[in-house]
Amino acid sequence: MKIKTGIGILAFFTLMAVFGPLLIGADPAATSDAGLQGPSARHWLGTTQTGQDVLTQIVYGARVSMGVGVLSAVIATVIAVAVGLVGGYVGGAVDEALSVLTNIFLVLPALPLIIVLAGYLPQRGVTSVAVVIAVTGWAWGARVLRAQTLSVRRRDFVQAARASGEGPLRIVFFEILPVLLPVIATSFLATVVAAILAEAGLSFLGLADLSTVSWGSMLYFAQNGQALLIGAWWWFIPPGLCIALIGTGLALVNFGIDEIANPRLRTVKARRKARA
Amino acid sequence: MRFLARRLGFYLLTAWAAITLNFLIPRLMPGDPVELLVARMKGNVEPAAIDAMRRAFGISDASLWQQYLDYLGNLAQGELGRSITFFPTEVSTVIADSLPWTVGLVGVATLISYLVGTSLGVLLAWKRGTWLDGVLPAATFMHAVPYFWVALALVFVFGVTLRWFPVSRAYGLEVMPGFTGEFAGSVLYHAALPAVTIVVASMADRILGMRNVMVTTLGEDYVVMAEAKGLTSRRVMWAYAARNAILPNITSFALSLGFVVGGSVLTEIVFSYPGIGSMLLKGVENEDFPLMQGIFLVISLAVLVANFLADLAYVVLDPRTRQESE
Numbered sequence: 001m002k003i004k005t006g007i008g009i010l011a012f013f014t015l016m017a018v019f020g021p022l023l024i025g026a027d028p029a030a031t032s033d034a035g036l037q038g039p040s041a042r043h044w045l046g047t048t049q050t051g052q053d054v055l056t057q058i059v060y061g062a063r064v065s066m067g068v069g070v071l072s073a074v075i076a077t078v079i080a081v082a083v084g085l086v087g088g089y090v091g092g093a094v095d096e097a098l099s100v101l102t103n104i105f106l107v108l109p110a111l112p113l114i115i116v117l118a119g120y121l122p123q124r125g126v127t128s129v130a131v132v133i134a135v136t137g138w139a140w141g142a143r144v145l146r147a148q149t150l151s152v153r154r155r156d157f158v159q160a161a162r163a164s165g166e167g168p169l170r171i172v173f174f175e176i177l178p179v180l181l182p183v184i185a186t187s188f189l190a191t192v193v194a195a196i197l198a199e200a201g202l203s204f205l206g207l208a209d210l211s212t213v214s215w216g217s218m219l220y221f222a223q224n225g226q227a228l229l230i231g232a233w234w235w236f237i238p239p240g241l242c243i244a245l246i247g248t249g250l251a252l253v254n255f256g257i258d259e260i261a262n263p264r265l266r267t268v269k270a271r272r273k274a275r276a
Numbered sequence: 277m278r279f280l281a282r283r284l285g286f287y288l289l290t291a292w293a294a295i296t297l298n299f300l301i302p303r304l305m306p307g308d309p310v311e312l313l314v315a316r317m318k319g320n321v322e323p324a325a326i327d328a329m330r331r332a333f334g335i336s337d338a339s340l341w342q343q344y345l346d347y348l349g350n351l352a353q354g355e356l357g358r359s360i361t362f363f364p365t366e367v368s369t370v371i372a373d374s375l376p377w378t379v380g381l382v383g384v385a386t387l388i389s390y391l392v393g394t395s396l397g398v399l400l401a402w403k404r405g406t407w408l409d410g411v412l413p414a415a416t417f418m419h420a421v422p423y424f425w426v427a428l429a430l431v432f433v434f435g436v437t438l439r440w441f442p443v444s445r446a447y448g449l450e451v452m453p454g455f456t457g458e459f460a461g462s463v464l465y466h467a468a469l470p471a472v473t474i475v476v477a478s479m480a481d482r483i484l485g486m487r488n489v490m491v492t493t494l495g496e497d498y499v500v501m502a503e504a505k506g507l508t509s510r511r512v513m514w515a516y517a518a519r520n521a522i523l524p525n526i527t528s529f530a531l532s533l534g535f536v537v538g539g540s541v542l543t544e545i546v547f548s549y550p551g552i553g554s555m556l557l558k559g560v561e562n563e564d565f566p567l568m569q570g571i572f573l574v575i576s577l578a579v580l581v582a583n584f585l586a587d588l589a590y591v592v593l594d595p596r597t598r599q600e601s602e
Contacts, residue, residue, distance in 0.1 A: 111538025240425030247420015
């Protein structure tokens, strides 16, 4: 149930990002005279200070926000897989070094580092922002994958592959990697959400590409357009709500998987009541 | 104490990594920070000023190794360069003025969030199957909410609409800073909304994390045994189940600190709170690279210290980490 709801939410936003702009058609940056109007039949989510339609911006923003999230999660996951699997399989000094590197990136506060790196970027395009977020966001996945690799390494099929003379690289990427695909998938999804949050924070500070409409840049313009003081709640509530809903969808998927793996977590009806 | 010594060694290594990263970032990023600055000033800079800026960044024709040694030497004396925004104030002075506000706000808010969130998690696990399960969907939603969005919503509701709380600054314009009750009251009043933001946005993680570990722990034999002995349910809940469930919770709490600090930076900015987060934004807006880097360094070191404190708590709670030495 949880997993279905979660996948439903994630699918909804993915479809919105891919097909939404085609359906709506309008230009998200197009201004009009009808500024700061509340939700109405014409503008379902009202308009911004310069008369831009908030719903159109949300739909186009999904493309940029989720695009950055997915792109940087792909990069981060590639790093995480390389570091986690190689470290976990090879062991020894290589593993020690990679573990220390992973733990360092895990402890260092990501957002301040992203802010500093973005400050140095000559051009803050969508791709460079995604790369900066990925560089700071791979450590958690690497740690999880290393732990999983350690346990898979001992299994019979890996021993058999080694005995039949397969090279270490082949074993890591063709024997172990396929077994870990579910773990990689969950860690990928978690990284997407973290990256969406990071991009939103960066845009909110005016540190990403403000000429493209993303949920973060919508919040930036809402804050700088005094949306709060004017009482234009329809301008700043929707972008944050979308981010939080995507995060909720992902969490539901993850919790659902946890409950399958650990039946005790399921919310059964009052098993303890009799004893209490 | 081997556990603590090992952790301390790791933190020293990480501190060195942060310091070195700080040195490398301006040198490895595409483009020269000084040229970037000159370009953004549309070229209206005298050659002498460009030279001075290069010196301020510690970028010279000397070898990279020599630059690194100079940088470490300066750092050892607490020298972080001069801020461009607040020229000619030293970066270390700017940080020293703003750090107490951040440590006070984020420290207290994080502590409240941890204590309340963990207790709620224990309670939710204990009472599972009752109406309290209704908290779970809400917590799942809150767990992914951006800090600055919570801040905006609180400003909108309690600041602008209801006018219950001030929405910017750390204390009122009318009070003089000093050790007076009036000043303290004003500080608390102004800190209310930013603190609530951090508590609300960070608590869901603690609730969900603690609940899940606690539920697993409740199925352990020693908990069943404690119940069978007829101990009061309060004692079973806290002294048997919660005390064991809290260990993984502390580890995940320590790892989430970097995230909390990042969120707090954004929260400060929404509230124009005069802490280190607002300074970081000023630095970024003014291309003030020395200030940005100094702040990154200080935030990183603060997170490391907080992590070490979490390790100390772990040692107090888990006798196994102490046993090796005895």
